[in-house]
Amino acid sequence: MNDLKNFPFIVELSFSKVLEMLEKRMEQSKSTITKNYLQSIIDYAASYPELIEGIDDFDNLDQYQEATTILLDNLFPAVLTRNEIKSASIPFHNVLFNPTKRFSSILKNAGPDFNFELRNLDQESLYLMGCVIILNTYYNYDIDFIKPMYYDIPDKNGIWRSYRATMNADFIYLEPTENAVEITQEIAEELITNVDDFEMWEKYFPPQSWKMKGIAILSLTDVTIDDSISDLKSTLLSDKSFKEGSVKHFTEIFQSIFNIPNLRVGFTEFNSENDSFVKMDGNLAESFILNDELNSKCNNCMCEGSYNALVRDKKYFVIPDTEKYADKSEHSLLAENLLSQNIQSCILAPIAKGNKLLGILELASDERNKLHSLNATKLDEVMPFIVSTLERKRFDLENRIKAVIQSECTSIHPSVLWVFEEEAKRFIANQDDGKFASFKDISFEDVYPLYGQIDIVGSSDERNKSIQKDILIQLNMVDSILNLALEVAPMPIYEQVKFRIEEFTLNIEKSLNASAENEVFTLLQSEVNPLLNHLNTNIPELKEAINTYKEAINTETGLIYRNRKNYDDTVQLINQNMATFLDRRQQEAQLIFPHYFERYKTDGVDHNIYIGASMTPNNKFNKVYLYNLRLWQLCTMCEMENNFYHKQEGAELQLDAASLILVFSTTLSIRYRMDEKKFDVDGTYNARYEIIKKRIDKALVKGTNQRVTQKGQIAIIYSQDSDAEEYTRYIKYLQRKEYLGPQIEYVELEDVQGVVGLKAIRVEVLYTSKLPRKGAEETITYEDLMEILD
Numbered sequence: 001m002n003d004l005k006n007f008p009f010i011v012e013l014s015f016s017k018v019l020e021m022l023e024k025r026m027e028q029s030k031s032t033i034t035k036n037y038l039q040s041i042i043d044y045a046a047s048y049p050e051l052i053e054g055i056d057d058f059d060n061l062d063q064y065q066e067a068t069t070i071l072l073d074n075l076f077p078a079v080l081t082r083n084e085i086k087s088a089s090i091p092f093h094n095v096l097f098n099p100t101k102r103f104s105s106i107l108k109n110a111g112p113d114f115n116f117e118l119r120n121l122d123q124e125s126l127y128l129m130g131c132v133i134i135l136n137t138y139y140n141y142d143i144d145f146i147k148p149m150y151y152d153i154p155d156k157n158g159i160w161r162s163y164r165a166t167m168n169a170d171f172i173y174l175e176p177t178e179n180a181v182e183i184t185q186e187i188a189e190e191l192i193t194n195v196d197d198f199e200m201w202e203k204y205f206p207p208q209s210w211k212m213k214g215i216a217i218l219s220l221t222d223v224t225i226d227d228s229i230s231d232l233k234s235t236l237l238s239d240k241s242f243k244e245g246s247v248k249h250f251t252e253i254f255q256s257i258f259n260i261p262n263l264r265v266g267f268t269e270f271n272s273e274n275d276s277f278v279k280m281d282g283n284l285a286e287s288f289i290l291n292d293e294l295n296s297k298c299n300n301c302m303c304e305g306s307y308n309a310l311v312r313d314k315k316y317f318v319i320p321d322t323e324k325y326a327d328k329s330e331h332s333l334l335a336e337n338l339l340s341q342n343i344q345s346c347i348l349a350p351i352a353k354g355n356k357l358l359g360i361l362e363l364a365s366d367e368r369n370k371l372h373s374l375n376a377t378k379l380d381e382v383m384p385f386i387v388s389t390l391e392r393k394r395f396d397l398e399n400r401i402k403a404v405i406q407s408e409c410t411s412i413h414p415s416v417l418w419v420f421e422e423e424a425k426r427f428i429a430n431q432d433d434g435k436f437a438s439f440k441d442i443s444f445e446d447v448y449p450l451y452g453q454i455d456i457v458g459s460s461d462e463r464n465k466s467i468q469k470d471i472l473i474q475l476n477m478v479d480s481i482l483n484l485a486l487e488v489a490p491m492p493i494y495e496q497v498k499f500r501i502e503e504f505t506l507n508i509e510k511s512l513n514a515s516a517e518n519e520v521f522t523l524l525q526s527e528v529n530p531l532l533n534h535l536n537t538n539i540p541e542l543k544e545a546i547n548t549y550k551e552a553i554n555t556e557t558g559l560i561y562r563n564r565k566n567y568d569d570t571v572q573l574i575n576q577n578m579a580t581f582l583d584r585r586q587q588e589a590q591l592i593f594p595h596y597f598e599r600y601k602t603d604g605v606d607h608n609i610y611i612g613a614s615m616t617p618n619n620k621f622n623k624v625y626l627y628n629l630r631l632w633q634l635c636t637m638c639e640m641e642n643n644f645y646h647k648q649e650g651a652e653l654q655l656d657a658a659s660l661i662l663v664f665s666t667t668l669s670i671r672y673r674m675d676e677k678k679f680d681v682d683g684t685y686n687a688r689y690e691i692i693k694k695r696i697d698k699a700l701v702k703g704t705n706q707r708v709t710q711k712g713q714i715a716i717i718y719s720q721d722s723d724a725e726e727y728t729r730y731i732k733y734l735q736r737k738e739y740l741g742p743q744i745e746y747v748e749l750e751d752v753q754g755v756v757g758l759k760a761i762r763v764e765v766l767y768t769s770k771l772p773r774k775g776a777e778e779t780i781t782y783e784d785l786m787e788i789l790d
Contacts, residue, residue, distance in 0.1 A: 006123075008130045008205040010177070012054035013061075013090050014213040015071050017171035019045055019052060022074065044070055054213045058095050068098050075217060076100065085163065085220035091172060091212055092130065103220070109156040118165070119150040124198050131191075131205045138174045139183055143192065150227070151220065157261040160252075162227035163220040172214035179209040225378065228256040247285045254363060257378055260370050264288075264343075266362035269390075270298075270311075277301060277360070288346065288362045291337040301337070303329040306348065310360060314352040316379070320345050320372040338364070345371040349379050351390050358390045401425060416442070416596050416615055442672040447596075447612030448626050449664050449681075450633055451693055454578065454640050455604035456571065457656040457711045466563035468512045471520050474560040475505045477549045478528055481535070481542060488541050497527055517559075524558060570653045575601040577647045578640055582607060585636050592632060593625035596670075596679070604657070605640075609633070610670055610679070630663075631730050637661060637714055638739040641765045658709035659765075660697060663718040663727065664689055688755075692717075695752045701760075702748040708760050714740075716761040717749075724761060731763050741766050 019042060026038040045052060048067050061068075069076075072088055076098060085106065087099035094116055099107070107116070132145040149165040181187075181204050194200050251265045267285040269278045278295040279287045290296055298311055309317040319325045322344050326335035338346060343364040351359045361379070365371050401424040419442055427439055456462070482498040485491075500523060508516055536546045554561040579601055586597050586607075595611035611629055613621035637659050644657045668689055670679045681690050696717055699708045708715045716727050724746070734740045741764035749758045 006207050007092065007127060008134065008207060009092065009174075009210050009212040010056070010208045011091055011093060012056045012211065012213045013051070013058065013215060014054035015045065015051045015068075015171075015215065016054075017173060017214050018071055018075075021171070025074075041070060041073070058090055058093065061095070061097055065097070072098050085222070087218050089216050089218045091169070091214070091216045092126065096218070106153055106155075110153050114154065116151065116153075119152055121149070127205075128195070128198070128201055131201050133169075134174060134205065134210055135183065135188060135191075137169075137172075138176070139188070141188060150223075159255055159259065159261055161222060161224040161256065164223045166219045166221075168217035168219070169214075170217075172212060172216060175211040175213070177209050177211060179206050181206070181209065224256050224259075228253045257382075258363070258371070258375055260365055260367075262366055263370075264364045266364065267359060268362065269359040270357045271295070272357065275299070275311075280359075286362075288338060288341055288343060288364050289334060289348070289360060291340060296333075301333045303332045303334060305329070306334055310348060310350045311357060314350045314355070314357060316350070316373075316376050317348040318346075318371065318373045318376050319348075321368045322346065323368075342366050344368045347371045347376045347379070349376070349383060351383070351387050353387055353391055358387065358394065361386060397428075400428065416444070443669060444596075444610065444612065444614045444671075445669050446614060446667040447610040447670060448667055449670075449689060450609035450611070450630060451607070451662040451664070452633055452637055452660065453604060453606040453697065454637065454644065454657050454659040455602075455697060455709065456574070457658045457709075459571070459603035459655075462653075462655065463564070463567055464512050466567040467517060468508060469563040470560040471508055471512075471517065472505060473562065474524075474553065475501050475508070475520070477552065477560075478524075478532075479505070481532065481545050481549060484542055484545060485535055485539060488539055493531070497531055500527065521557075521559065529558075566653055570648075570655065571603060574644060574647060574655065575603075575605055578605045578643060581640060581643050582636065585639070589629060589632050589636075592628045593621070594619060595629065598679070608679075612667065627726070630726070631733075633661060634714070634716075634727070634730050634734065635739060638734065638765055641714070642767055645767060656711040658697075658707075658711050658713070658715075660709050660715040660717060662693060662696060663716060663720075663723045664692075665718075665720045665723050692755050692758070695755055696758070699752050699755075699758065700750045702750050708747070708749055708762070710762065713762045713764050716763070717758055718760070719758055724759065727761055731761070738766055738768075740764065 022038050022042055026035050026042070029035050029038070044067075048064070051064065051067060051071070068088065075088075076086065081100040082102050084100050085103045087096040087103050089096050096103075096116070107114070110116075129145060132143050135141040135143055136145075149167075151163045151165055152160050153163060154160050183204060187204055191201060191204065247265060247267070251263065254265050255261055255263045264286070266288045267280050268287040268289045269280055270276075271278050274297070276295050276297045277287070277289055279290055279293070289301060293301075298307055302310070306317045309315045319338070322335065322338050326332065326339060329335050341364070344366055345368055346362060346364040349361040349363070350357055351361055361383075363371055363379075398421075401421050423440060423442065430436065479498060479501050482494050482501065485494045486498070504520060504523060508520070532546055532549070535542045552560055552562075579599060582599055582605060586599075589595070589597075593611060594616045595609055596615060597607065597609050599605055599607040609629065611621075611626055641657060641659055648654055668681055670681055672679050681687055697707070697709050699717075700706060701708055708717070718724055718727070728744075731740055731744060735742065743764045745762040747760050747762065749760060751757075
């Protein structure tokens with residue numbers, strides 16, 4: 001609080017309210033001794049009438065030191081002077097008198113240059129506080145304006161301590177001066193609703209328009225620990241936690257909490273994957289456990305007792321005397337590290353979320369017994385916030401890792417995300433160290449591939465039909481307009497363009513070749529459109545027909561896009577439904593064994609699956625999972641065939657589907673191509689698999705002109721007889737489950753470029769009124785699989 005001239009009060013020091021209190025006590029007291037004592041003080045006060053009437057010169061209060069001490073004897077018992085932090089004061093002024101001995105000691109330790117002021121209280125807020133006091137005290141309003149007041153005072157060690165202030169105003173009274181404004185109910189309500197309008201408050205409470213007489217009793221309570229904990233919470237919850245300079249701030253806070261000026265704070269992170277301690281990234285904080293090491297296995301740098309307490313049981317590990325601890329724990333690297341850093345006592349506190357250890361908070365002192373089990377309990381309240389902050393830090397790092405992966409690799413399937421995260425950590429570490437950062441290729445050895453596709457039969461023909469229909473519609477509309485033009489105003493040019501339109505119409509009705517669309521577009525742009533503009537301007541009778549034509553064509557292409565749009569929308573809807581269906585089923589397949597999955601939408605939906613031991617180092621791979629996944633794939637293809645047709649119910653355009661599965665019996669290697677942002681087979685031999693995938697759906701049955709893929713069937717492409725035997729067992733099982741029909745065909749395929757010796761099993765799909773599964777949650781069990789394999 002500053003001495004304010006621009007303030008609603010003229011403040012005077014007066015003991016009149018104190019005397020009223022003494023007189024009242026004397027009247028109520030039944031003790032003669034007490035009455036005589038109080039009467040002596042009242043008589044003594046009479047010799048200082050200026051203290052009763054009030055004085056406004058506060059520079060010479062020292063001359064009244066004895067008098068103020070006697071008059072305040074009842075309020076400042078001598079027996080409590082070394083315990084209470086209390087002083088008399090002049091309201092709204094930094095003038096203290098008659099402080100307790102403890103208060104005097106605190107101010108003395110703060111030093112001669114210390115300025116005793118309230119924390120974060122500006123002059124406008126102080127002015128408003130004075131106005132509200134007038135409203136409450138003089139006009140008897142009940143306006144809640146009290147907020148906590150704090151003083152920050154350094155102790156003799158330079159540690160800032162926090163004190164909460166309370167002000168006793170029982171010995172103060174107010175008097176309006178001739179400049180005071182009468183506050184009505186309307187004015188009071190207007191003031192309350194305009195708290196931020198300082199000029200309004202100053203208008204109704206002009207500076208020095210009131211007199212405040214009396215004394216205030218200021219009491220302080222040491223809340224350093226509570227305030228430091230609150231400050232620590234705020235810091236931890238902010239974005240500044242665990243960033244450059246934050247650990248220094250943490251250190252200052254913990255020094256206040258433990259009242260240890262030389263306290264040091266460290267943090268060590270815990271890596272659960274390899275049971276090791278790791279220095280906080282970027283060397284943001286010291287690690288007393290690791291000292292100069294960047295990381296170390298937990299059992300290498302800790303004794304059995306400290307490991308059990310911190311890592312296994314998640315409890316504090318306290319060392320009040322490091323030298324004694326070193327004697328008891330021979331050859332302990334922890335003891336050696338602590339002593340080498342002149343740490344004589346310390347508290348190691350596990351930062352754990354449930355049963356998951358995130359790191360260690362380290363508090364250290366260079367004095368023995370400064371840190372011990374008793375003051376370690378001070379951490380109980382702040383540890384949850386440290387846990388939340390470190391957890392958030394890890395979450396932010398994970399997000400950053402994912403962002404790098406997303407940026408460098410596009411979307412990555414969860415089954416292989418772990419290896420990309422490891423590479424991203426290395427990438428970020430190099431970035432943070434100022435090194436060249438490049439994302440290396442990711443590869444997996446000895447994985448089994450599975451490939452399947454469900455394609456729209458004759459998609460090119462269907463697309464061409466839709467284009468043909470649109471072109472014919474457009475040419476017929478132009479021909480009709482020209483017929484009208486010839487009826488209204490015949491001209492040879494109309495007949496010539498009409499002839500050209502009819503010629504194009506006859507050709508396109510016969511067949512649609514690759515250049516037909518461009519030729520029609522050229523005709524429309526160069527001859528038809530200029531002519532229609534002329535007709536629209538000169539023959540009013542044609543306006544309606546021409547406007548109808550213009551509304552029918554696409555403004556961007558200048559062509560009718562009705563049937564093509566219907567085809568494109570139908571294909572898009574089918575593909576989206578099948579992709580969604582496959583994605584949902586694939587989540588169930590991951591429960592069989594974690595594997596890589598990707599799918600593509602073209603004129604249908606293709607999918608790739610890779611499964612093998614190298615993809616899941618934490619799961620033991622067995623070929624039985626491959627067999628199970630193959631059976632799952634065949635089941636799912638049957639269901640997708642059903643889904644394909646069910647989703648077209650009631651649609652204007654009906655399309656057919658043909659499905660195939662490619663069986664590749666040997667393992668191969670795949671590599672994530674950073675330039676292409678996708679997985680691809682690795683090596684010349686493995687490239688044969690990709691060639692087969694690209695060309696197989698065009699393959700013909702040997703000795704025929706029939707494609708291997710046919711509507712209503714699933715074609716299973718293979719090269720080894722053992723594969724045929726395996727899939728025959730699957731087919732028999734699914735026939736019994738009424739997924740597949742009784743007709744099975746074994747065929748050989750014509751050789752295609754780069755692909756020879758392939759065979760196929762073709763089996764009909766059964767279609768039902770609903771999907772053939774018993775329920776959405778049904779899965780193929782291990783027992784079912786064993787029955788098939790037997």
